[in-house]
Amino acid sequence: MAHLTDTLLLLVLLTNFAVLAGSRLTFTIRAAAAQGVALGLLPLALHHPWTGHSLLITVGTVTVKGVLLPGFLMWAIREATVRREVEPSLGPLSSIGAGVLAVGLSLAQSRYLPSPGGVVPQLLVAISFATLMIGFIVLTTRRKALTQVVGYLLLENGVYLFGLALSVRVPLLVEMGVLLDLVVGVFIMGLVVFHMNRELETLDSARLTELRD
Amino acid sequence: MNLSALLLVPIAGALVTALDPLRSRRQLWLVLTATVHLALLVAAWSGRIGGSGLLWLSFDPLGGLVLTLVSVVFLAVTIYSIGYFRREAPRGTRAFEPCLLGFLAAATAVTLTDHFGVMWVAMEATTLAIAPLIYDPHDRHSIEAVWKYLLICSVGIALALLGTFMLALAQGMDVAMPSLSRSALVSARTLQPVWLKAAFVFLFVGYGTKVGLVPMHTWLPDAHGEAPSPISALLSGALLNCAFLAVLRVMQVAHAAGADRVLAPVLVAFGLASMLVAGALLLRQTNYKRMLAFSSIENMGILAVGCGLGGAATFGALLFMVGSSLCKASLFFVAGNALIEYGSKRIADVSGLVRRLPISGALLVLGFFAMTGAPPFAPFLGQIAILKGAMQAGRPWVAAAFLGLQIIVFIALAIRILGMAQGGSSNDVRRTESPWLLLPPAGLLGIVLALGVSLMAPLQRVLVAAVVTLGGGAP
């Protein structure tokens, strides 16, 4: 099972870079969906005797992160008829460079943090930090509101990945609550994007600069 | 009847108002639910509602204090909004009341729960419940405000979740079922220091974003400035306190683990930075609602400084929290009255408030003096206790900085508020003011005055009980 865990973690890492390098919005969202599916399968890979708890989490996560949220974002794209990301502050080459830097930093930093132990590889902690940082990079350097939502999704995925280090130990209620919050959060963001498109005729958040001191 | 009632009443109210198509009936349900909630709280204080409830709810002095504050402000907001929306009809009509009650339910969960995981979920729920309310005016400014609010607060909350997970990890590998229950964490034997420190950092940055501490404050002026006035009052008077409570819960765990030295200087530093930035930006404000929002940032900075100093300063900080939240809410109410009357958020457009709306004008001036620490109002006592705590902790320069920044803020606010209240021309005709719009601010200021005149013994007991867990003491 260690191989499966490593492979899934690598898939998470690769999809991060796919989001960083992508300029077509549909591609970015599909990459985030793939990451969600990989994350959803990780509890099964980590905890070999499959309990009802881990199966439930897996099904829930794959449905939410792999199907529901990307589907909702695709709907938002159709409504807003955006196709491509507008000139982001960081071009694709620089983004990929920043991503490699983030991965390097998190690998270095995970050496100093004590290992979660058990079946959880230290790689998981490193990749969770890397995903978090890459999500943050996407969120802050992209201008289209929908891409910022994808960045937020990556951020949440990074945190969720870290949470898997203790997946049997957090009560089901809290995990479901986290998923639910994510769904509602993205739902509300999508609604705001919808209204933004209607109100401002654009999803370019660089235009949101009227409120200032 | 146990504590779950405090949670179920707002939820039931939210469901009822969601199904009711008639606005006036919805508003009635809203006020009714708020009143019942407050009554239940009083019963909980007197011990008639016991023990625990769903979602690991438990009644402790600190949580109860903040929840009472939230409930009082909420009731005032519901009464005010009846009058406010007679003049300014909201556009997102159906969702308004259910979202408000959803917020109340989530705030109850945040303040009373013992479990860090539930607190996180509820904190996120408060963020999401308020978002549609900020967007209520449906114009491009409020879109921008709600987008920034959602994005920045969601990032903060995600970091707080990471910190919550690290808290669980800090309990080490040999614990079979690590708990996120605060009582368990507080009484834990050994907590792994590296994970614990990392947890504190992430929790502080995450929840600190929602509190509006500099430099994570950028969403606050926009959100508090663009939301409709009752919602601004709720945000400043209730939501910020819930977020600060989350930070205090982290402090409780830190204090129990003996790691005060780590967190306390950080709190003081961020607090002073918030006061500085807020003061500096206040000097440039031309929009009175944003002005009040920056004042909220400054107040949160004061709270952070007080809690970071420990001792009597923590007592003072909590007292200041109570006083300043009520004052801020009433100031936002008065600002709403001014907005209805003058139709503009710019300070330059408002003058002669005491001529046109005498009672509102008087409340504006009184509220300003109360909030910036004039005796005999409650915030004055709070600030004195903070200064005393600073001297006792051997940090005179903190006290000096605190005092200096307070003076700057006072001057900046005074120029603007007194300018708004006075002036005007002799053709200003006096308007009749709706009691719905006057009762809430007057009532809240009255409470602040009463608390300042005689710090009632029960409140003092509660405050002392609350600060003990944070490493503080009576002044």
Added chain:
Amino acid sequence: MTAWLSLAVLLGIAPLLPGIAAKTVAMLTGRRGAPLFQPYRDLGRLIRKGSVYSTVTTWLFRAAPAMWALSAFAAASFAPLDGRAGILHFAGDFLVFAGLLALGRGFLTVAALDTGSSFEGMGASRELMIGSFAEPVLFLAFLTLALATGGLSLTGLFGPPIGGAWAHFGASVAMVALSLALLMAAESARGPIDDPATHLELTMIHEVMILDHSGPDLALLLYGSALRFALFAALLVDLVWPHASRNAGIAVTGLVAGLMMVAVLVGLAEASMARLRMVRIPQYLLSAGVLAALGALLLVR
């Protein structure tokens, strides 16, 4: 023994691979396409012709085709084609390998510039741009493999230690394999970097550089390109399907089968996507580099 045999087989089978790729593309796009062995017929036809040289060209132009083919042949002698060992091997020979490939590319580019034609100059500049990205990536891939296998020669990187590397560092070796697969398109001038079937000079990179060559020179150039394709394909096969064996027959059959599979897959890739825009090529190569770097990062932690 098997090493010599494998080299001979590689030399013989190299022109078949572009034929297989072209046939795959044709079949996937609904045509019958040229016969599989057409490249051999092309080579034979070209050898029997004479070369025409422009009066403005120098000895570089005449020397380039030979250098192109010879450098590919010399590089092939280092690669462990039978999965066990190359004909030549010493520590650090991967540097010689990369150097030989660069030498060939250098001569070809200079010959293109030598003609003074603007088309070929354009091709030369594009080729050098690709080369400047591709070579660091190649070294990154070698670095990662060196970390995984502990070897310092091509035999040590792609030879017998590969089996152990897959077992212990499977993820990293997979990343290197992906990276090499992406790189193969750049080094051997195939899609999606450089569509071999295009007839528009402005869209060509490699083909436009050899516009002025003819006869045996052109035959050498075509053969050299096919040999480089086969070489990278063989390295990829060594990585993904270790086919070393005492029995010469099995080793060679494994090599041939693997090469054909790679050719089919390249045809599949060419049929399913359009050639990348020029500005995308650095991103493509950077992605290949990032894959290799990630593989290395995983090993260093």
